Amino acid sequence: MRRKLALVSTLILGVGTIAVTQAAEAHSQARPDVLLAPDLADPEVVATGLTVPWGLGxxxxxxxxxxxRNSARILQLRPGSAPAVVATVSGVAAAGEAGLLGLAVSPTYAxxxxxxxxxxxxxxxxxxxLRLDAPQDQEVILSGLAKANIHDGGRIAFGPDGMLYAGVGDAGTTASAQNQQSLNGKILRMRPDGGVPAEGNPFPGSLVYSLGHRNVQGLAWDAQGRLYASEFGQNTWDEVNQIVSGANYGWPTVEGRSSDTRFRNPIVVWTTAEASPSxxxxxxxxxxxxxxxxxxLWSVPLDGNGGAGTPTALLQGQYGRLRTAERAPDGSLWITTxxxxxxxxxxxxxxxxxxxxxQSTVAGG
Structure with a gap:
């Protein structure tokens, strides 16, 4: 069931934010069954001419x-305005799947x-x-993750607990995913300064939150605070997993589902030809x-208990390869090609x- 939100007014040109009018608020209170969902039939191209836009916040x-990814630039985007370069990240060595990957805005950015x-x-x-007003003063909070031209992972996101999570690929060394001492092939959970949280991580003194991953590139939380991750398989099955602290997701012993009780099964699998989920x-x-x-774009209904229903394919073949999907604070859905x-x-x-x-919809309608 989608969140009950107020109807939104038109986009304020040149600012890129959404204003909620008093009339819309009154209408929402009068019609609690009116909900908002992304209108995939009404696309707005915010930026063109980019080269592998990866992280988005x-x-x-x-x-x-x-x-x-390849230029190491961070651009600021506002609907109706040209992209503005606000920083270039120093020290980026782009090659293959490697380069400037994930981006996350501090939850205490203000x-x-x-x-x-x-x-x-x-x-x-x-x-x-880094800070956009002084990007040269970069502070490295975690280093030493193995790199390669493939399987670098790269997605970072702040969870509802205020901790920073990172999907780290196996960098082509599959055994790393099952090695608890390696940070590769894992989902990591850290304080905003890169340190190990005082509580909540399953292994004492370790950033490792879950293991047995090949190449996680998607992280998202539901309203109950449960974490979900999308993951590239090898030749057969791509996955969506509901992530549990300390759980082992099987790679490289398992790709997709299995009956091996040592490993937690994905809640969704796709063939690699129909997904390669980022x-x-x-x-x-x-x-x-x-x-x-x-x-x-895959739409996966979540059942509210950590599981999922049958996925639906959206925007099939309309924009080519899709890298990133993010919900904006105003309820809109943004994607990058x-x-x-x-x-x-x-x-x-x-x-x-x-x-x-x-867009506004009516519950049950």
């Missing part, structure tokens, strides 16, 4: 930040001004934080997953960032 003013990035350097994958976001009871090879990553067939306007506004 939102500032308190409603504008978006997007990280370009106080600290921090933007977090996950990127590949000449020697490793690392997580750093970014993920949750709009109340629906998990949206951006698919690269599958060239579609990844057609210039060396595996796509780019259109003249690629890569693009596309916004789908929230």
């Amino acid at each position: 939102f500032l308190p003013d409603g504008s978006a930040l997007v990280a370009e 106080e600290d001004g921090f933007v977090y990035v996950y990127f590949t350097s000449a020697s490793d994958n690392r997580i750093a934080r 970014g993920a976001t949750i709009d109340d009871g629906t998990l949206y997953v951006a698919a690269l090879r599958g060239q579609r 990844s057609n210039r990553d060396g595996r796509g067939s780019p259109a003249a306007t690629d890569d693009r960032v596309i916004r789908f506004p929230a």
Whole structure:
């Protein structure tokens, strides 16, 4: 069931934020069955001509930040305005799937001004934080993650607990995923300064939150605080997993589902041809997953108990390879294409960032 929200007014040009009018609020109170959902039939192209936009996050003013994998640039996006370069991350060594990957805005940005990035350097994958007014003063909070031209993971996101989570790929060394001492092939959970949280992590003194992963690139939480992750399989099955502290998700022993009780099974599997799932976001009871090879947006109904119903393919073949999906604070859904990553067939306007506004619906209608 989608959240009960007020109807939103039109977009304020040049600002990129959504205002809620008093009339809309009154209407929402009078009609509690009126809900909002992304209107996929009303796309708005926010930016064109980008090269592999990867991480995406939102500032308190409603504008978006997007990280370009190959250029190491961070751009600020506002609907109706040209993208503005606000920072270039130093030390990025882009090659293959590596480069400037995930981006997360501090949940206390108004106080600290921090933007977090996950990127590949000449020697490793690392997580750093910086301020847009002084990006040269980069603070590395975690380094030493094995890097490769494949399976670098890269998604970072703040959970509802205020901790920073990171999907770290196996970097092509499959045994790392089952090695508890390695940070590769894992989902990590850390304090905003990169330290091990005082509580909540399953292994004392370790950032490891879950293990047995091949290449997690999507992290999202539901309204009850449960974490879901999208993950690339190898040759047969891609996955969505509901992530539990300390659980082992089987890679490389298992790809997809199994009867091995040592490992936790995914709640959704797809063939690699129809998915190759990257970014993920949750709009109340629906998990949206951006698919690269599958060239579609998957809509996965969550059952409210950590499981999932039957996924539906959306936007199939309309925009090519999709890298990232994020729900904006105003209820809109933003996606990025990844057609210039060396595996796509780019259109003249690629890569693009596309916004789908929230639309009103009637519950049960």
